[in-house]
Amino acid sequence: MPKxxxxxxxxxxxxxxxxxxxxRAISRVEDDAAEAARIVxxxxxxxxxxxxxxxxxxxxxxxxxxxxxxxxxxxxQELTVGVLAVDPTSPFSGGALLGDxxxxxxxxxxxxxxxxxxxxRRGTGGLARASADAMLLLDAGxxxxxxxETVGAGQAEIEIASVxxxxxxxxxxxxGDEVQAIKAGLLEIADIFAVNKADRKGxxxxxxxxxxxxxxxxxxxxxxxxxxxxxxxxxxxxxxxxEEGWPIPVLETVAVSGGGVDQLRxxxxxxxxxxxxxxxxxxxxxxxxxxxxQTLVQAEVLxxxxxxxxxxxxxxxxxxxxxRQIDPYxxxxxxxxxLSG
Amino acid sequence: xxDDQIRVLIAKPGLDxxxxxxKVIARALRDAGFEVIYTGIRQTPQMIAAAxxxxxxxxxxxxxxSGAHMTLCPKVVELLHAQGQEDVLVLLGGIIPDEDxxxxxxxxxxxxxxxxxxxxxxxxxxxxAMAGG
Ligand code: B12
Ligand SMILES: Nc1nc2c(ncn2[C@@H]2O[C@H](COP(=O)(O)OP(=O)(O)OP(=O)(O)O)[C@@H](O)[C@H]2O)c(=O)[nH]1
Ligand SMILES: [Mg+2]
Numbered sequence: 001m002p003k004x005x006x007x008x009x010x011x012x013x014x015x016x017x018x019x020x021x022x023x024r025a026i027s028r029v030e031d032d033a034a035e036a037a038r039i040v041x042x043x044x045x046x047x048x049x050x051x052x053x054x055x056x057x058x059x060x061x062x063x064x065x066x067x068x069x070x071x072x073x074x075x076x077q078e079l080t081v082g083v084l085a086v087d088p089t090s091p092f093s094g095g096a097l098l099g100d101x102x103x104x105x106x107x108x109x110x111x112x113x114x115x116x117x118x119x120x121r122r123g124t125g126g127l128a129r130a131s132a133d134a135m136l137l138l139d140a141g142x143x144x145x146x147x148x149e150t151v152g153a154g155q156a157e158i159e160i161a162s163v164x165x166x167x168x169x170x171x172x173x174x175x176g177d178e179v180q181a182i183k184a185g186l187l188e189i190a191d192i193f194a195v196n197k198a199d200r201k202g203x204x205x206x207x208x209x210x211x212x213x214x215x216x217x218x219x220x221x222x223x224x225x226x227x228x229x230x231x232x233x234x235x236x237x238x239x240x241x242x243e244e245g246w247p248i249p250v251l252e253t254v255a256v257s258g259g260g261v262d263q264l265r266x267x268x269x270x271x272x273x274x275x276x277x278x279x280x281x282x283x284x285x286x287x288x289x290x291x292x293x294q295t296l297v298q299a300e301v302l303x304x305x306x307x308x309x310x311x312x313x314x315x316x317x318x319x320x321x322x323x324r325q326i327d328p329y330x331x332x333x334x335x336x337x338x339l340s341g
Numbered sequence: 342x343x344d345d346q347i348r349v350l351i352a353k354p355g356l357d358x359x360x361x362x363x364k365v366i367a368r369a370l371r372d373a374g375f376e377v378i379y380t381g382i383r384q385t386p387q388m389i390a391a392a393x394x395x396x397x398x399x400x401x402x403x404x405x406x407s408g409a410h411m412t413l414c415p416k417v418v419e420l421l422h423a424q425g426q427e428d429v430l431v432l433l434g435g436i437i438p439d440e441d442x443x444x445x446x447x448x449x450x451x452x453x454x455x456x457x458x459x460x461x462x463x464x465x466x467x468x469x470a471m472a473g474g
Contacts, residue, residue, distance in 0.1 A: 001425045002427075002428055003399075003428055019394060019395065020394055020397075020424060020425050020426070023394055023395055023396065023397035024397050026397065027348070027397045030344065030346070031344045031345060031346060032344070089376075090371060090372070092372075093371065093372050093373065093374045094374045095370065095371040095372060095373060095374040095375050095376060095377065096371060096376045096377065097367055097368065097371040097377050097379060098376060098377065098378045098379070099379050101378060101379070101380050101381070101392060102379060102380060102381035105380075105381065105384075105388065108385070108387055108388040108391040108392070109387060109391075114395055115392075115395055116395055116396060117378050117396060119346075119376045121344065121346075
């Protein structure tokens with residue numbers, strides 16, 4: 001199949017389980033917004049089956065190793081696994097060194113595991129813009145579990161919560177002060193905690209610190225994290241209210257040897273069943289699709305603005321702002337008015 | 342909006358641990374704006390072909406200093422072709438005698454770069470090949 005294969009051939013191929021067609025479709029979706037629209041339109045009806053799992057956490061905590069071990073445990077139950085491993089694009093060169101695969105060897109003879117590396121390009125929040133589309137393609141390609149590894153995350157990289165059914169936050173002992181190491185934003189989005197590298201000393205303390213934070217609840221945890229500097233996270237808090245009934249487990253894992261990975265898989269399966277049983281799955285799916293819609297509308301509006309209004313109106317308005325004749329809010333309102341008119 | 346990002350797989354087949362050259366090239370290509378997938382050492386031709394397919398790369402770069410290139414390279418090329426990736430550019434670097442390089446080129450390796458090759462030469466070669474040259 002040549003690189004230039006027609007779009008419909010890629011769509012048909014990936015729906016029939018042709019892995020090269022899937023791989024090429026993911027590249028098209030990354031490279032070209034118009035192609036992304038065509039391909040997603042062609043497969044969307046076949047999506048919604050896979051359990052979408054996000055794996056995030058600080059750099060070097062063992063996310064890739066853990067994803068690989070988890071894929072192996074899913075395979076033991078004959079579930080197929082698609083993996084999307086996201087690494088950052090260099091802001092200087094626009095290039096990227098995608099190294100997650102180094103920790104994901106051992107699946108190459110197995111057609112039930114598909115691993116794809118993805119650079120963030122212009123994406124923010126720890127994912128690429130094309131990540132959500134690529135997840136749809138993996139879902140449509142028939143994988144039972146789709147696992148996304150985000151870039152090594154800090155507290156701002158919480159986009160994963162908007163695209164996954166279940167979020168696993170990976171921590172590791174020895175990242176300095178245990179309590180400080182647990183990033184506020186990540187704490188709010190976790191459905192499951194994995195304290196990896198449990199073969200190292202200090203794992204018990206990390207587990208205890210996490211459990212304490214979970215017991216004292218979101219707001220109190222913020223106070224602990226920020227030494228009394230209270231941070232309001234209202235959206236996240238109300239979300240937890242709506243999803244009461246899932247006790248967030250804190251598990252110890254040793255990804256390099258597979259220790260605790262069965263328990264992690266079981267916790268994921270339990271969460272998947274809980275999502276279904278409690279109605280939280282459709283609530284999350286609604287949120288996810290709403291988020292996708294909003295992202296696409298924003299992109300389209302921006303693109304239209306660039307196409308039709310630039311450079312004329314924009315530079316006029318900027319000039320007006322520089323002369324203090326118009327303020328930024330009124331200028332923005334002006335542009336939006338032009339768009340809808 | 343369109344990107345035409347060039348994706349490159351850098352792989353080090355064979356049982357030895359000479360990975361310096363592969364890492365130097367991977368970083369140089371990243372700095373030149375390519376997306377580089379690095380697979381690590383001790384890759385079999387099957388692992389390399391599987392990665393090339395899933396990653397849908399434009400270029401497969403092999404680094405071999407162990408002397409095993411005459412068995413490893415043709416195998417990788419054969420697997421790539423068999424899985425429908427005839428259009429992938431295959432490059433080889435490392436310690437490769439001239440007469441072997443000639444034979445490998447006949448077997449489908451597009452170019453061979455020995456010790457001391459500058460990164461800019463390799464980057465220019467890839468850009469020219471991707472532009473259809
Ligand atoms: C450094 C080195 C080592 C280091 C490796 C460190 C590491 N992590 O890489 C150590 C000390 C571990 C080592 C060990 C051994 N080594 Co040694 N080693 C070398 C040495 C001196 C330099 C290699 C190097 O790193 N060069 C620097 C890099 C940047 O250059 P490069 O790899 O050639 O890459 C350039 C190009 O080739 C090209 N390139 C390379 N890869 C790629 C890929 C692509 C896609 C592209 C486009 C270009 C490209 O671009 C690069 C930049 O110009 C070479 C001798 C030599 N002159 O090459 C021997 C050499 C490779 N080693 C050799 C041997 C025999 C061994 C040992 C078996 C020795 C022993 N008996 O114990 C062990 C093997 C251990 C093991 N299990 O792997 C032999 C191999 C003989 C052969 N081919 O038949 C060599 C050739 C020495 C010799 N003349 O005998 N070695
Ligand atoms: N001791 C120990 N080391 C581990 C464990 N899991 C992973 N590692 C090691 O930790 C290092 C980082 O592992 P990765 O899987 O690459 O971590 P990551 O979180 O994916 O890293 P980034 O993607 O760079 O953020 C590697 O050297 C692993 O071998 C573990 O359970 N115990
Ligand atoms: Mg990783």
